Amino acid sequence: MEAKTVARIIVNEVICRFGVPNAIHSDQGRQYESQLFSEVCQLLQIQKTRTTPYHPQSDGMVERFNKTLVTMLSSYVADNHRDWDEHIPYVLMAYRATEHESTGFSPNMLMLGRETSTPLDIIYEMPVSWKMVPENEWAWVLKERMERAHRLVRENSERSTNRQKHYHDMRMSFERFKDGDSVYVYFPQRKVGCSPKLTSYWRGPFVVTGKLTEVLYKVNCGRNGREQVIHCDRMKACREQVLRGETSMSNDLNVEDESVSVHDEQVPLETVDEYPGMGNKGLEAVEDLANQPKKRQRNPPSWLKDYVRD
Numbered sequence: 001m002e003a004k005t006v007a008r009i010i011v012n013e014v015i016c017r018f019g020v021p022n023a024i025h026s027d028q029g030r031q032y033e034s035q036l037f038s039e040v041c042q043l044l045q046i047q048k049t050r051t052t053p054y055h056p057q058s059d060g061m062v063e064r065f066n067k068t069l070v071t072m073l074s075s076y077v078a079d080n081h082r083d084w085d086e087h088i089p090y091v092l093m094a095y096r097a098t099e100h101e102s103t104g105f106s107p108n109m110l111m112l113g114r115e116t117s118t119p120l121d122i123i124y125e126m127p128v129s130w131k132m133v134p135e136n137e138w139a140w141v142l143k144e145r146m147e148r149a150h151r152l153v154r155e156n157s158e159r160s161t162n163r164q165k166h167y168h169d170m171r172m173s174f175e176r177f178k179d180g181d182s183v184y185v186y187f188p189q190r191k192v193g194c195s196p197k198l199t200s201y202w203r204g205p206f207v208v209t210g211k212l213t214e215v216l217y218k219v220n221c222g223r224n225g226r227e228q229v230i231h232c233d234r235m236k237a238c239r240e241q242v243l244r245g246e247t248s249m250s251n252d253l254n255v256e257d258e259s260v261s262v263h264d265e266q267v268p269l270e271t272v273d274e275y276p277g278m279g280n281k282g283l284e285a286v287e288d289l290a291n292q293p294k295k296r297q298r299n300p301p302s303w304l305k306d307y308v309r310d
Contacts, residue, residue, distance in 0.1 A: 002031060003034035004036060010037075022046070024048055025059060033050070052216065052229050057231075058231070072091045072095065103153045103156050103157055104152060109149055177208045183219065184237075185234055186201055186235070188201050203221070209227055210227075216229055
């Protein structure tokens with residue numbers, strides 16, 4: 001879909017019906033990041049925000065609705081899947097008349113203050129008590145109903161959000177990073193000719209250059225070292241790996257060795273002064289000991305490692 005088409009739909013179908021929004025949040029599609037769409041938002045004083053790359057949770061409500069819509073469409077489309085667009089209005093009508101799990105109300109009730117008439121209402125006629133309500137009294141009833149519905153929606157949404165956040169945080173372990181930390185970044189990009197099961201999607205290490213929020217960081221992982229905003233779900237710390245028998249590079253540079261190494265044993269130079277009668281002979285003895293050839297270390301065969309030997 002071109003940027004001109006998207007801008008026209010936003011103006012004709014959204015702004016003309018519901019008014020100018022305060023903000024528009026979208027993914028990083030080119031039609032939403034185009035100069036035309038930016039000028040429309042600037043002209044109408046709309047704050048334009050976007051999701052972080054490879055993190056659809058930033059636009060979770062839209063992604064969840066798309067999944068629900070596809071599930072509903074799969075129950076109506078034909079076998080050839082060529083008429084799915086013809087069923088969208090009817091599927092949306094059913095969705096708007098269905099009570100939402102998080103809010104506890106249907107979209108029709110929250111937008112219109114009433115439930116729309118469905119074919120079922122034709123069979124079961126509207127109660128007479130609703131027909132006899134005067135127009136001015138109906139307006140007050142509608143106002144009270146809308147206020148009550150929106151108040152309950154805020155309460156239900158808060159409880160639902162806290163519950164979902166609790167279960168989400170149980171599966172996540174957020175790491176905290178600071179400027180200058182080395183991190184690996186997850187890029188789920190498949191390469192042609194490579195098996196996805198054997199492909200490593202972690203790249204790096206990169207450097208954290210800034211912190212925006214508790215979960216968003218700036219990392220120089222873009223092309224030519226350009227900064228990108230990355231969610232902490234796609235980051236993991238790059239820790240120094242020290243193998244057995246080795247020391248880290250920082251320890252080798254910062255620690256000064258003040259002893260003489262003899263056959264993997266440290267002989268401090270201060271021990272020479274413990275024998276004052278020997279004079280320089282003690283130092284010569286240590287030097288002779290250091291120049292001696294290292295004895296051969298005998299190791300038992302590997303197949304005997306599980307046996308107890310005397």
